Amino acid sequence: MSGSVPASRPQSEKNASRHVHPNGFRIALILGLALAGSPWQAAPESIAAPTRVYMARDLEPLFRAPLAEFSRRRPERTVEIVARPGSAMRKELAAGRSTGILIASGATELVSLDQAGRLAPGSAIRLADVPLGVFVRAASAVKNLSDLKALAGPGFARVGIAARASGAIGAESEQALHKAGIWEAVRPKLVVLPPEDLIAAAARGDVDASVAALNQAEAAVRAALIIPDRLHDPLTMTAVLLRDTPADAGTRAVTDFLRSPEIRDVLLKAGGRLPAPDRPAAGELFFYCGAGLREAADDLIAEFGKATGIRVRPTYTGSGCLLAQITISESGDLYMPGEQFYMDQAVGRGFIREREVVTYFIPVIMVGKGNPRHIHGLTDLFRPGLRLGIGEKDSTAIGAFTPKLLAAEKLSYEALLKNVVASFATAPEMGNAVKLGAVDAAIQWDAVASWYLDGADVVAFPTDPATISPVPLGVLKFSRDPAAARSFLKFALSPVGRAIFEKHGHSIDPSRPTFRPKS
Amino acid sequence: MSRDRDSGRSSRLRAVLGGFLFFYLGFIVLVILANVLWLGRPGAGGGPSPWTFLWSRPDLRAGLWSSIRLSLVASTITSCLAIVLAVPSAYALSRFRFRGAAVIDTIIDLPIVVPPLLAGVALLIFFRQFPVGRFIEQHIVPVVYTRTGIVVAQFFVASAFSIRAVKAAFDGVNPRFEMVARSLGDGPFRAFRRVALPLARNGIVAGFVMTWARAMGEFGPIMMLAGATPGKTDVLSVSAFLNMSSGHVEASIAIVVLMIGLAAGALIVFKKLGGKGYLW
Known part of the structure; x- marks a missing residue:
């Protein structure tokens, strides 16, 4: 199976800088045209027809719920999701005259459809950059990896990877294996799968690990490694209008929704990083954090900063002392005590806008x-x-x-x-x-x-x-920027956040409490 | 004969007094020694010594340097402010008889008596819940969870030491010297500057030193008012706490040893600089 995959691809230029996307120029062109004249602006009101949103099948789980919520809230703007395997969708869209919005992960689809003249120039919205990860079964004894090279080791007999032809995930996965210098060693172990099956195969144990985009993560799997950017170009998730799509109110409502804080949080929770121009205004969040959670929190703050550009300033001390500070100062944005007990008190005093369990203590x-x-x-x-x-x-x-x-x-x-x-x-x-x-x-x-x-x-x-004891993270009522604070909460729940907690010896899966010393 | 007995008695007295002194001295020195040695001993299970571990962690080291700088700067600013406040206040307390002097004297001592952590809580309430504090916070300078908060917390708790020490010094200066200066043509301010101030110099230096030392070691109020934010409000004491809270006991002990060294060095310098013959 793996033999069908070309053994190497030119890389020397790409190695120069991780910021240069192989198709960066083309994407820049598509995005850049947006400045010339945005089709979103010309907006003759028309009778609401369902707006079609096309996406490869592996993206569907991510957008299904929020788009359904969108339709529920605005019944006059119906949205229809069309999800197909990547290559089939490319063929369909390239040949047909379908109109609507395409959400693409990575450059492959954009480039081929742009060449076929099927994209409305200047209509692209860059939603997020999503890194790849190595996923193993959640219950797997495999410890978190410190390096992609571990895939070449004896612990992994079968490694799931997306077919190159299926889209950007396959291409970027291959690139990462090449750059890590383990392509030849791993090649015989590779099991080529459709992108939407990568996670399921790892969850079933058909493969020992799968290389997949972070947004594909599910509860049954765990990201044992988030592949660093220097090894691959993160998949750029982009929304773009198909040519001849009417710029009506329905389309506009959907694209506005795709730019909303709601979708931003969905993308953050999926492990995505927000592109610089769409980042929220550079405020600073104040974070009351239990002292025992400091190591994980430090990392979380650093990675959140990279993903969103939002700065978070922590103060670390005993959870009860923090509660006193919140009570008196009536300020700050986030609170993560070491136990539910303190969160309950904070909730009882009406300090908490929303909260979720982000990790566990055993x-x-x-x-x-x-x-x-x-x-x-x-x-x-x-x-x-x-x-x-x-x-x-x-x-x-x-x-x-x-x-x-x-x-x-x-x-x-x-x-x-x-x-x-x-x-x-x-x-x-x-x-x-x-x-x-x-x-x-x-x-x-x-x-x-x-x-x-x-x-x-x-x-x-x-x-x-x-x-076992859940560790909750809450957004405070006093927050001056609740949307940003909420983003932090979603980020803590993302595969990136979960990997950080695991790295520092926390258990993130309550159904299988195991002592796992920090890596 | 009796002189011999006297000298015998006095040397016995000296031995007894010295014994007490050296008992305490030895205690302090041994505690410091224990900490220094602990840093250097081989780690449990053949690992690196705590000191080697510390130096193998550039992140901990960098944090340490920034904490040292922050501590030195904040404590020095605090002590300067405290002395500027203390000299006139203490002079007033010492020289002028007025109603309520005893009450004022007691109020000044309060920050020393209140447990440090609670002093922090009290400050937080002042700046966030009381109109005057809120006004300062909103219109003059933000204090809560800022570096300014460090100085404010130190100043609140430690200034009393300055006033105490300086007042004691002015109390010891006989007002008649100033009277004489004034009878020779000096105005009250000139008499103060030329007579009382130089005579009280040792007390002023002592006040500065005590305030500085107390400010260096301050923890509770700083943590409550300025927060314990690494890289921003982590003076050495806070940094020691933060390291202790994340399992880096090595770094905490290193800070303890370092603070002892820094404090000892600074105390010697201050005393030498301003307090000729103050203690010896």
Whole structure:
């Protein structure tokens, strides 16, 4: 199968700069014409006919829900999605006289349709740039990869890739493998699939991993690696009018919708990066973040800045202290406490506009390096003479959570307290205490424990979904730019956000809590 | 004979006093030593020593430098402001008898007594919930979650030390010297500048030093009022906290050692510069 794919393609020019798209010139031409005269402007009102929106099948899951919502809200503007496999759609649109809007991922479709004279000049809207990722089954034991080169290793016997002819995903995937220098090594393992089947094949386990666009991600898979830009050109998602499409109110309403914050959030949540001109005005968001989430938050902020140009300024301290700051200052945009408990309080006080669970904490036992006290489970913590640390019950998430955990395991919190020599005001302080030998063991969050693996060990115990703790992220009522704050929330939920949380040892899948030390 | 006994007694006294002094001194030195040694010892499980780990992380190192700069600049600005405020205020408190002086004296001490974190909460309430504070925040200078907030928090908590020390110094200057100067033709301001001020110099230096030291170590109020934002409001104490909060205990201890070194160096310089014979 893989033999049908040409072994190499000219790259030397492209290597020069990752910002130069191979078809960048052509796209620039299409976009540039927009300045000359925009067909959106001439808008004779006409009777609403359904506006057709064409897209390759792999884009359909992304746009189906928002476009349905659009139709529901504006019944007079019906939208009809036409989704076909990439190559079939190209042929159909190139030959026929169909009118409507095309949403394309990558340059392949745009270039061939432009050559066939089927695009309305100057009508392109650049929606987002979407990177490629390596997807594995969510339950897979495969750890997150630090490098695409890992695909050449023995852990991957079958790797799903999109056919080159099917569109830009195939071409860019190949490019990435070439640039990583593993094309020859990976080639025999490649299983060429239609783009819309890449994720399903990885989820079923037909392949060990698939290279697919981030927007294709689903719950059944996990992005083990987001392929860096230097290895490929991110797929530019573009909306463009087909030639002779009437510039009526219906078309305009749809294109306006495609530029709305709503679609922006959909694209961000799908792992996309917004093109510079469409970025929201450069404000600054203020972010109250639980100190135990700092490492992931730092990365999240940096990547969000790259994706949207929005700056986020964090302040890190205990979740309860942050709540006090929010209460008093009545300002700021985002709040991410270490536990639901604090979010509930914030919600109760009416501070939260909207919120979602972005990651989870799983309780583990932290012990000294080499486990000198031979602790293998929760019941061992009750042994007389052990010096235990716990989180302070009223001011830390882990402390508030510990009694719940013991109750779920039918163990007595009061009995445990006999061994407790210290309670800590933050989870990291407790980690330091184990590392420095001040206590023998502590009940700790997995992600926090994973910071101390150089000086401490972790004893994981089976946890059921009821005894893991969700970490919510909320947009504050006080936000001066709620749309931007909301974008941050959506970004945290995107494959990029999820990969960041995983990288820092957080569990993002509540159905399979496993201790996964940070990579 | 009796002189011998006296000298014997006095050397015993010296030994006893010295014993107390060296007990405390030894305690401090050993604690510092323990921290320094901890940084240098081989890591658990044969890993790098905490110090090597720290130097292998350019991000942590860069953060450290910016924190040092921020701490030095903020504390120095705070101390200068505090001294500018303290000299006239303390002089007034020391020289003028007026009703309510005791009340004023007590109010000035309040920021020292309030637990630091709560002082931060109090400041936050002032700037966000009280009309005067809101006006300042909106029309004069934004304070909450800014670098200005660092200086404001330090100033609020630490200025009292300046006033205390300077007032004690003015109290120790006999007003008659100024009277004499005035009887010789100096105006009140000139008498103050030429007589009281130079005589109180040691106290002023002490006030500056104490304010500076307190400002350097300040944490709670800064975290509440200015926030704990890496690269923006993370003075050394905040940076130590942030590192502790993300598992980099090495960086925290390095900051502890560094702060001790910096503080010791700065205290010596200040004392030498302005306080000839102040302590020795």
